Amino acid sequence: SQQGEEDPQALSIQEGENATMNCSYKTSINNLQWYRQNSGRGLVHLILIRSNEREKHSGRLRVTLDTSKKSSSLLITASRAADTASYFCATDGGSNYKLTFGKGTLLTVNP
Amino acid sequence: NAGVTQTPKFRVLKTGQSMTLLCAQDMNHEYMYWYRQDPGMGLRLIHYSVGEGTTAKGEVPDGYNVSRLKKQNFLLGLESAAPSQTSVYFCASSYGQGVETQYFGPGTRLLVL
Numbered sequence: 134s135q136q137g138e139e140d141p142q143a144l145s146i147q148e149g150e151n152a153t154m155n156c157s158y159k160t161s162i163n164n165l166q167w168y169r170q171n172s173g174r175g176l177v178h179l180i181l182i183r184s185n186e187r188e189k190h191s192g193r194l195r196v197t198l199d200t201s202k203k204s205s206s207l208l209i210t211a212s213r214a215a216d217t218a219s220y221f222c223a224t225d226g227g228s229n230y231k232l233t234f235g236k237g238t239l240l241t242v243n244p
Numbered sequence: 245n246a247g248v249t250q251t252p253k254f255r256v257l258k259t260g261q262s263m264t265l266l267c268a269q270d271m272n273h274e275y276m277y278w279y280r281q282d283p284g285m286g287l288r289l290i291h292y293s294v295g296e297g298t299t300a301k302g303e304v305p306d307g308y309n310v311s312r313l314k315k316q317n318f319l320l321g322l323e324s325a326a327p328s329q330t331s332v333y334f335c336a337s338s339y340g341q342g343v344e345t346q347y348f349g350p351g352t353r354l355l356v357l
Contacts (some may be wrong), residue, residue: 166345175248175334175348176287221286223346230275230294231302232346236286 137165137222137235145241152209154238156222165198166223166232167207176221179207191211212233245270248349250335253332256355257325265320267335275338276318278310285310287334288343293318304344325356 135161140155156165164183168176182189182198182205195208209216219239223232250270257263267276274295279287289302293312307329309314318337322329332353336346 168346168348173351175350176336176346177348180346182344230300231277231292232291233289233303234279234287236284 135140136243137224137233139220139222139238140237141238143239143241145243146212148212148214148242148244151213152212152216152240152242154207154220154240156207156235158205158222158226159203160224160226162200162224162226163229164225165205167194167205168221168223168234169207170219170221170237172218179220186210189196193225209240212240214242214244215240216240247271247348248337249335250334250348250349250352252352253356254353256357257322259326261325262321262323263325263354263356264322265333265335267318267320267337269318269335269337269347270316271337271347272315272340273337273339273347274315276288276312277336277338278308278318278320279334280304280329281305281334281337282331283352288321289298290333316345325354327356330354 137158166181167179170176193210198205219237221237223234251266277292278290291310296315311319335349338346
């Protein structure tokens with residue numbers, strides 16, 4: 134069963150705009166991660182946020198985590214055409230060994 | 245470092261045929277994983293390994309077997325391929341205790357006719 138669910142399923146914006154994607158999960162976690170997948174490629178890790186953290190930044194990425202609502206958001210600021218990709222959240226569901234991935238948000242950034 | 249590599253990149257099988265997908269990592273990672281990715285389904289964990297000589301079932305293990313005879317290699321076998329196993333298969337690895345960053349290979353696209 135899916136632990137994380139991303140919302141929206143698809144998002145289309147103009148270059149320079151901000152993009153926000155959300156992830157909801159069901160069980161308690163140790164950490165939550167976000168990955169990017171370009172078409173036809175493997176996933177690439179973007180950022181990890183631990184359950185005791187509320188916000189984390191990495192370059193143009195900002196991730197928030199609300200464990201009381203079991204939700205996370207990924208904000209990409211000043212988007213570029215190269216940000217066009219699918220974005221997945223992944224949670225450990227309390228496991229020490231494995232992650233469960235959501236179905237992803239397809240982001241399209243139009244030049 | 246090559247990171248995580250997968251062979252082959254693409255394969256066409258007939259129903260009932262067998263094959264082995266090879267995953268190799270040169271990062272000395274303890275943990276290795278096999279996922280399948282289908283349209284609209286995200287990634288689903290097939291099998292995983294927490295160290296050389298150990299394997300465990302994931303979410304969708306039926307029809308697959310795995311082996312981890314060497315720390316750097318994780319093999320995924322299909323004994324009798326079925327059309328339902330048409331998918332893109334990704335291998336990943338991670339280091340250390342706990343669920344840290346996973347590093348993914350480029351994927352193997354499998355078509356079963």
